[in-house]
Amino acid sequence: MIVAEVVRSGFVESTHHGIVALTSGDSFGDVESPFFPRSSNKPLQTVGLLTSGLVPREEADLALMSGSHDGESFHVERVRAILDAAGLGAEALRCPADLPLGETPRNAWLRAGGEAEPILMNCSGKHAGMLATCVVNGWALDSYLEMGHPLQKALGDAVSRLAGEPIAALGVDGCGAPIFAISPLGLARAFLRLVEAEPGTPERRVADAMRAHPSLVAGTGTEDTVLMDAMPGLLVKKGADGVSAAAMPGVGAVALKISDGSSRARMPVLLSALNRLGLEMPSQPELIFGGGRPVGEVRAVW
Known part of the structure; x- marks a missing residue:
């Protein structure tokens, strides 16, 4: 199924x-059919941290643990x-050691003579939450990323419960943590459960923290942050390889995967899907530039 097409100077040059x-x-x-949702799994894993006994310093920490931060100073602090x-x-x-994900903080870090560090990696908030949960439970710290660790078993149980289906496969994500395979429909179902849960439950606490602090989920000017800032009540979390999931209480949820892993088709398709759910989202094709000026776009066509 074609979900997006690349149009340059009026010519359809490729499709996604x-x-x-x-x-x-x-x-x-x-x-x-199951797939790996990549970082779109993070909010579900944060629910697992809470049900495993995590007591965050403040609710805003849950947004960072559920996000893929840009490595801005307020993220790292x-x-x-x-x-x-x-x-x-x-x-x-x-x-793993990494540089800030965002271009602006990465350039600033390099100009200051900085090098790659684990705390700068976009998943360091999730890892900090995992470690804090291990401390609460007295679980081993040096092996917290192993598949058989009690933390990872608890997180897998949380993902399965929220998705309403068993974990189909286990893998290792880019940050070294286990990643759990579920279906796109299961991912959408899980996100809807987060936003429609009763206030004060682990599910709703994660959703509320992310929506109240979208800059901690991603960063200044990034997709997820901009969308949640623009539409109160909307929960969004993208993942690598062309994945995204979003939900609005009382409306519905969407999960998508661009088969070739392209990120440039993700936003046009997500906005189109949210429109199909009944939300009034702006038409925002991904622009293609040539010589510094727009010469084409990536647009949803499904």
């Missing part, structure tokens, strides 16, 4: 195929604060 699961209305493509509250230092992190 994908899968779009909607909890209300028509879904497109094979929405029941909060990761340090989470670790410090747990009696840990940055050396406890087992995510």
